[in-house]
Amino acid sequence: MSNLVKASFWLSLSELAFNISGYIIHALMGRILDPAGYGRFSIIITFTTMIIILIGRGIPISTSKYLSEVTGDKINGYYDIKKSALFIQTLLVTVVTLIYFLLAPFFAKILNDPSLTILFQVSSLIIPPFALASFYAYYFTGIQDFKKKSFLKFLRSILKIIFIVGFGYFFKVIGAIIGQALAPLLVYLTGYLIDPFTKFRLRKKKGFRNNPLDYVLMKKLAGFAGPIVLFMLFYEFMLSMNLYFIKVMLGSDDLTGIYSAASTVSRIPYYLFFFMTIILLPKISELIASQNEERTKKLLEKAFKYLFISLIPITVILSLFSESAIRFFYGSQYTSAGAIMSILIFGFAFLTVFYIITFVLNGAGKNRFPVATSLFGALLNGILNWILIQKMGITGSALATTITAFIIMVWALIYANRKIVRFINFRAILKYLLASLLIYLLGGLFFEQGRFIFILWSSVLLAIYLIIMITLRELNSRDWQYLTDSFKK
Numbered sequence: 421m422s423n424l425v426k427a428s429f430w431l432s433l434s435e436l437a438f439n440i441s442g443y444i445i446h447a448l449m450g451r452i453l454d455p456a457g458y459g460r461f462s463i464i465i466t467f468t469t470m471i472i473i474l475i476g477r478g479i480p481i482s483t484s485k486y487l488s489e490v491t492g493d494k495i496n497g498y499y500d501i502k503k504s505a506l507f508i509q510t511l512l513v514t515v516v517t518l519i520y521f522l523l524a525p526f527f528a529k530i531l532n533d534p535s536l537t538i539l540f541q542v543s544s545l546i547i548p549p550f551a552l553a554s555f556y557a558y559y560f561t562g563i564q565d566f567k568k569k570s571f572l573k574f575l576r577s578i579l580k581i582i583f584i585v586g587f588g589y590f591f592k593v594i595g596a597i598i599g600q601a602l603a604p605l606l607v608y609l610t611g612y613l614i615d616p617f618t619k620f621r622l623r624k625k626k627g628f629r630n631n632p633l634d635y636v637l638m639k640k641l642a643g644f645a646g647p648i649v650l651f652m653l654f655y656e657f658m659l660s661m662n663l664y665f666i667k668v669m670l671g672s673d674d675l676t677g678i679y680s681a682a683s684t685v686s687r688i689p690y691y692l693f694f695f696m697t698i699i700l701l702p703k704i705s706e707l708i709a710s711q712n713e714e715r716t717k718k719l720l721e722k723a724f725k726y727l728f729i730s731l732i733p734i735t736v737i738l739s740l741f742s743e744s745a746i747r748f749f750y751g752s753q754y755t756s757a758g759a760i761m762s763i764l765i766f767g768f769a770f771l772t773v774f775y776i777i778t779f780v781l782n783g784a785g786k787n788r789f790p791v792a793t794s795l796f797g798a799l800l801n802g803i804l805n806w807i808l809i810q811k812m813g814i815t816g817s818a819l820a821t822t823i824t825a826f827i828i829m830v831w832a833l834i835y836a837n838r839k840i841v842r843f844i845n846f847r848a849i850l851k852y853l854l855a856s857l858l859i860y861l862l863g864g865l866f867f868e869q870g871r872f873i874f875i876l877w878s879s880v881l882l883a884i885y886l887i888i889m890i891t892l893r894e895l896n897s898r899d900w901q902y903l904t905d906s907f908k909k
Contacts, residue, residue, distance in 0.1 A: 434573035459677030478649035480558035487562025556611030767822030
């Protein structure tokens with residue numbers, strides 16, 4: 421467990437840097453572009469991201485799982501899996517990129533805006549480097565080389581700011597899209613050069629065998645990746661469809677930009693805890709393979725305790741200071757996004773829990789449930805968007821996502837608690853909720869909104885929450901000692 425916490429520490433820092441860079445990019449692009457331009461930029465990037473999910477997550481995640489299960493001859497085992505996975509990945513990249521480019525006019529027509537065609541075509545440049553960079557991110561996770569994984573994440577954070585903001589400043593939306601392609605390209609090349617199991621390095625190793633492609637292994641990789649691809653596609657569509665509904669039903673780039681700003685800041689909890697998915701999938705896969713139920717239970721109890729005890733107050737405080745947070749990141753021209761964010765932040769908190777649970781289920785080999793749940797979520801969110809946008813505008817879209825996210829989160833919690841091990845402490849969660857409600861009321865009564873002062877108020881409220889947790893014995897000296905010892909090691 422200490423190794424897990426140590427890995428979590430470095431991955432948390434790299435994820436923090438990566439997500440800070442994302443917020444820097446969105447904040448600067450929101451200022452470089454007006455809300456309408458930022459809305460067009462968001463439409464293209466979210467749509468491209470959804471397409472990338474088809475190839476950027478499935479095979480890499482499958483690769484991570486099978487790499488974590490290699491025993492014995494790791495040199496040849498790692499190389500054979502990587503070689504087969506890269507062959508499938510390259511083939512998918514080529515086919516999907518070509519289809520995406522040719523369908524660009526069709527995508528623009530669906531959104532009732534032919535001027536988006538050229539932007540969709542340029543965004544096809546993002547697909548190959550993004551997918552290949554994602555491959556190396558999950559590859560290093562699979563061989564449990566978290567330092568290289570963290571290094572690539574730090575590198576990408578820096579390159580994203582340089583290329584996206586730099587090109588966006590001079591060439592506006594098209595420039596920012598090109599920057600989105602250049603950053604992952606350099607990350608992929610770096611990953612190849614630092615990979616200890618590249619062919620030119622392994623030739624010097626005794627016992628290395630450059631075996632031909634293993635089609636049985638390729639079938640296993642693709643078979644496990646299939647449900648993950650479907651899950652990620654439905655899940656990403658569930659997250660992004662709001663922008664498309666707002667664009668089509670309300671026909672406003674400005675409102676699309678306002679909603680995108682609210683959505684981006686609302687994803688803070690999701691980004692803060694994303695590192696848990698990176699670690700839990702291979703670890704759960706390893707423990708399930710060894711049939712170690714006791715360690716599995718202990719791992720999940722610890723992981724979800726720290727998740728809930730942190731996620732709930734952060735979400736509540738961000739909802740309380742939503743207007744201040746929007747102004748901090750985007751400026752006063754996006755202030756109206758604060759009301760949207762105060763609702764949407766809860767939706768993304770629910771989705772954060774759901775997303776982490778699905779990776780636990782994938783690690784346990786139960787990858788059909790996430791597909792079915794995400795498909796249901798996408799359909800429900802679409803129906804609710806269609807109904808509520810007509811009645812409440814973009815506020816209705818935020819409410820639709822929050823309702824949907826809560827339903828699928830509860831469903832996933834109950835399923836995982838029954839099918840893997842019983843790891844959810846519902847009594848403790850109730851304490852976290854009540855304590856968070858208390859600090860929400862205190863903040864609303866005594867602390868005012870402010871572009872910068874809200875950071876101080878948030879810290880004060882978190883300190884109060886921490887005192888409550890210690891008083892209720894939800895945090896004790898053993899928790900602190902456990903974390904301290906793990907970080908020292």
